[in-house]
Amino acid sequence: MALRHLAETGTIDTIIMATDYKTNRDLFLEAIETTQLGVSIIPMATLYERSFGKIPVEHIDDQWYAALPAEHGQSVTPLYLVWRKSIDLLFGLCGTFLLLLILPLVALLIRLDSPGPIFYSQPRLGYRGRPFLIYKFRSMYIDAEQMGKALWSRKHDVRITRMGRFMRATHLDELPQVINILRGEMSLIGPRPEREEFVVELEQSVPFYRCRLMVTPGLTGWAQVKYHYGNTNRDTLVKLQHDLYYIKHQSITLDIFIMLKTVQEVLLYRGI
Template sequence: FERETGRIKLETLSPSWLVFEDGFRQGWLRARAKRAFDVAVSLALLVLASPLMLLAALAIRLDSPGPVLFRQVRVGQHGRPFELLKFRSMRVDAEADGRPRWASRDDPRITRVGRLLRKARIDELPQLVNVLRGEMSFVGPRPERPEFVRELAARIPYYNERHRVKPGITGWAQICYGYTDSERDAREKLEYDLYYVKNYSLLFDLYVILRTVEVVLWGRGAH
């Protein structure tokens, strides 16, 4: 089932497997190779995408009041918090009441320019800086907000196992499942995240990147 579907059913996991078998343990060499790959790809993309990032920043500034960059605390590897960077795609009063909310595909809080940036995933480009800082990887489970992590970890078994690796700009769950805006979606997506945590490699990362490019350019697969 695991190899056929690209996911690990939560019902098949057990605490004893995590403790006494290989589980989701990460090898030193595999982690080093992934880090070298992340730095090389991120530096190259920052250089190549810098003109596009400047245009995006200008468009955001002209479209709506507020800062160009959006900064938000997310949960990283081993549960460590970090400040995630994105191009702002929502109104500055998106959470004026202080209540955290899931973002949805047709969220009315998204600005006109923000909708275009999200469709092409340009809003994620500032996270290349997070990768260079060592807070994120190019490929990995998407980082969630601490409020959502606490809630989901209390309701979904093995949820925190996804934090064994660094979060990513794109990921296996993103191309297989798409948006998450409910607890049910988060549970389904976790099964893809755990498959990635267990099986990641440079070849797997390259495959995920190619699938992401396919989604962005031709709209094939999940969004």
């Protein structure tokens, strides 16, 4: 009864439970008994979520339900829904004005840098898996994907043009997505929309990956401001942890924090 002794002597006041009932029944029951002595028990997954702002989907085992956000619409208040709609509309209108303002100059620079179209569109999966076309300023040379095969974008990718590197670093290439926001296909804040080919591939190896589709995808998001750009399954897993945390804890405060961090990333030239 080592735990009980530690609790009785005041040596411990909190137990972090990283095991379950089936793994070590006696230890589990002993830990439960210490609650009568004022000791708090916190599941490891809960502590991890609070400390790092992400959900450890690869370590929750039979507590899988802890990784799943509440059904969208039940976890948010009417006030928050009004807030989301308002910032989407405001940013969509202001972003469209900015897009029209800089379009002549950006279009000229893109065409002078490399031949090809000014805009680039690509199918992505949106809310509940509905496909839509995402719009960007073209940042790569034409025919960047040989034989039409989907390829991850990499750091220092040779397919990216000189103008493209500048636009990606400042996230200027994403500005045409204000059209997607006004059309309701995207929001200002949410998980980044992914290509169907990658979703099908990733959901085979990354637990709960399709849960990202529970909400409308965003131009920026918690994963974007908390984690660097990545193109490996490990990077995808970490970003998913952040995305699920955001879906589970959506709030006006969290949205404001993400917007401020996004502005900081743009001003400090920290894009991919």
